[in-house]
Amino acid sequence: MATRLIARNGSRGTTLADIAHEAGVSQAAVVYHFGTKDGLLNAILDARDAFEDGLIWRLGPDPGMRIFGIIADIVASWADNPDLVGLLGVLIAENVGDDDTLRPRLAANYRLTVDRLAATLASAQKRGEMRTDVDTRAKAIEILAYLSGLELAWLVSSDIPAAETTAAWAAEQTANLAQS
C-alpha cells in the first residue's frame, strides 16, 4: 500500500513510480486514478483520518476520562500495524512550508482534534469526573503533543517501550485528574 511507503519515506521521498511498483500497476495508472500526487496524498489522509477517528471515538463522542485508556490502547496497537504510525507526523513535518497545499488541511485537522478532546474533558469536568482547576484546552494540547511526539520517537527507534510508557502515562493522568 502507498500508505506504508509514504509513512516510511515521506511524501517527497516516495515517487509515483515507487507506489505504482508496490501496487503492481504502471506509474501512469496512479496518475490516472488520483490526478496528481497531491490527490493521492489527500486520499491517503482521508483513509488515515477515518481509521484514527474510528479508534479514538469508538466508545462514542464523549468517552470522558476513559479517553486516556483509549489512547493507551491505540499506542499498544502500534506494534500490530506499524505502517500507519508516523504518517501524520511525517506529512506535517514535510508540509510546514507556507506554499504547501496540504498545510491548511493538516492545520484544520489538528484544531478539530484539539477541540474534540477539550470538549470531552470539559464534559468530564461537568459530570464531576475530573478536577475543574485544569484548563481543558491546554490539557488537550498536551495530550496530542505527547501522542504525536511518541509517534516521532517510535519512528526514530521503534524499540522504545511505547505501550508501557503510555500505560503508565494514562494511569498517572487519570489518577491525577480525578475529582477528589
Next chain:
Amino acid sequence: MATRLIARNGSRGTTLADIAHEAGVSQAAVVYHFGTKDGLLNAILDARDAFEDGLIWRLGPDPGMRIFGIIADIVASWADNPDLVGLLGVLIAENVGDDDTLRPRLAANYRLTVDRLAATLASAQKRGEMRTDVDTRAKAIEILAYLSGLELAWLVSSDIPAAETTAAWAAEQTANLAQS
C-alpha cells in the same frame, strides 16, 4: 540562514540553490564549503545540538527537578527565535527510511538525550526530591515525546499557547513527582 529554510521546508524541500540564494552566494559556493548536501545537514545539526545542549543543561549536568522549569523556559523562548523550532522533528520525519544516512545520527542523539534525562531523574530520586515509584526511563521518554510533539503542533499552527501549556505542564509534573 540555511537553518530556517530547512526547518520550514525540510531537507528534501530545500534545494542548494535556495540556500545559496538566501546566503547571497552561488550554489557552487555552498557545495565548496560543505562538500555535499549531507555535509550541510550535519553542520546544521551540529549547530542545533550545541544550541539546545546549552539551553537544557545550562544549570549543570544534573539540574534535578528543575529540569521541568528549564523545559518551560525553553518553550517560552520559541517565540523569540522560531527558526530553530521544529528542525529536529522535520529532519527526523524525513529520515525514517532505512537507507538514509542521517538516521543513525538522529537515533543516537535521541537515545543520548533519553539517557541523560533519565539519569537526571534517577539522581533526583536518590536525593529524595522525587517519588521513587516512577520509572525514570519511561518518564524521560514521556518528557521528550511531549516536547517534540509540541514542536510539531507549533509548526502546524503557531498560534497555540505553547508557553502557557508547558508552564502548566511543568507545574503539574513537579507537584505530582515531588517526594511527599
Next chain:
DNA sequence: TTCCAACCTGACTGGTTAGTCAGTTAGTTA
C-alpha cells in the same frame, strides 16, 4: 614582484521525477 592557497563563480551534466499522450484491452450497453 611572484607565488600560492582560499574562496568563489558561471556554465554544464547526468540522473531523477511528475505529469502527458496516443494508443490498447476488456467489459457493457444498444
Next chain:
DNA sequence: TAACTAACTGACTAACCAGTCAGGTTGGAA
C-alpha cells in the same frame, strides 16, 4: 455486431537538482 467507456500501458518530456569543472579574484607570505 457495433459503439462506447473505464482502466491501463509504454514511451516520452519538461523541469528540476546535486554535484563537477575550468577558470577568476583576492590577500598574504616569501
